[in-house]
Amino acid sequence: MDKFYIGSHVDNKAPDFVLGSVKEALSYGANALMFYTGAPQNSFRRPVSELKGKEALELLKENNILLSNVVVHAPYFINLANVTKPEIFEFSLKALIDEINRVAALGYFKLVLHPGSHVKAGAELGIEQLIKGLNLAIAATKECKVRILIETMAGKGSEIGITLEQVHQIISGVEDKDRIGVCLDTCHLSDAGYDINDTEGMVKMLDEIIGLANIYAIHINDSKNPRGAHKDRHENIGYGFIGFEALSRFAHHEAFNDIPKILETPYINEKAPYKDEIAALRCNIFNSSLK
Ligand code: FE
Ligand code: FE
Numbered sequence: 001m002d003k004f005y006i007g008s009h010v011d012n013k014a015p016d017f018v019l020g021s022v023k024e025a026l027s028y029g030a031n032a033l034m035f036y037t038g039a040p041q042n043s044f045r046r047p048v049s050e051l052k053g054k055e056a057l058e059l060l061k062e063n064n065i066l067l068s069n070v071v072v073h074a075p076y077f078i079n080l081a082n083v084t085k086p087e088i089f090e091f092s093l094k095a096l097i098d099e100i101n102r103v104a105a106l107g108y109f110k111l112v113l114h115p116g117s118h119v120k121a122g123a124e125l126g127i128e129q130l131i132k133g134l135n136l137a138i139a140a141t142k143e144c145k146v147r148i149l150i151e152t153m154a155g156k157g158s159e160i161g162i163t164l165e166q167v168h169q170i171i172s173g174v175e176d177k178d179r180i181g182v183c184l185d186t187c188h189l190s191d192a193g194y195d196i197n198d199t200e201g202m203v204k205m206l207d208e209i210i211g212l213a214n215i216y217a218i219h220i221n222d223s224k225n226p227r228g229a230h231k232d233r234h235e236n237i238g239y240g241f242i243g244f245e246a247l248s249r250f251a252h253h254e255a256f257n258d259i260p261k262i263l264e265t266p267y268i269n270e271k272a273p274y275k276d277e278i279a280a281l282r283c284n285i286f287n288s289s290l291k
């Protein structure tokens with residue numbers, strides 16, 4: 001079986017919802033995918049029973065797509081690192097618990113979460129608060145096998161989880177190790193100052209600081225900005241400052257063999273570029289005619 005697991009972010013919308021997400025992924029030739037359980041920006045969520053979850057699982061099975069290659073992304077408004085406004089922490093905690101339950105009900109077990117922003121309280125306090133929230137959310141969802149994957153961030157505004165040390169600190173603070181892990185994002189790593197082009201150096205550093213076994217998903221994105229820019233603006237694969245070769249080499253590294261790689265690159269002329277980008281990465285040949 002093909003050991004290179006690659007896919008993209010896909011829609012989850014009427015009328016087919018998660019079944020539609022799987023269909024969209026298949027149309028790109030993907031063997032991995034990521035979706036949101038509703039609009040990432042707001043808290044409106046349709047009941048899971050309406051999302052065609054069972055049909056989605058059947059279609060995945062028919063196409064030999066492993067459940068470990070299906071990633072759900074938590075909504076953006078969750079901010080467990082907010083120390084100054086207890087109501088935001090409480091609201092975020094409830095939203096995360098709901099989201100974990102939704103992911104479990106749909107039959108999946110990987111949930112990517114942005115670590116959040118400390119606003120003005122400083123990273124240390126923000127991280128402490130996030131760890132507290134993660135432990136509470138995990139304790140409130142004991143029956144769920146869902147693993148929360150902390151995404152590495154670009155360092156925009158007052159984000160936490162920018163350095164690998166911070167990400168390690170966060171996962172170390174979570175008591176139930178079966179429920180926590182990491183999702184890398186190549187655009188964010190580069191924006192945070194890391195050199196994706198130095199593949200071996202990167203893999204070594206990831207292993208030393210985070211531990212390769214703690215990585216469960218990787219977002220593969222190029223960056224519109226040079227290394228260390230802290231901007232978080234994704235670019236199509238090979239059209240940004242990281243470049244095709246560096247991204248492809250990173251994605252194909254044997255250390256990441258069993259890990260789903262997910263594209264979150266921008267649409268080109270209102271069209272998803274994922275079929276072409278997946279093909280290019282799979283055969284390791286840059287497609288220079290995308291834009
Ligand atoms: Fe993300
Ligand atoms: Fe990402």
Ligand code: ZN
Nearest residue numbers: 187188232234
């Ligand atoms: Zn991003």
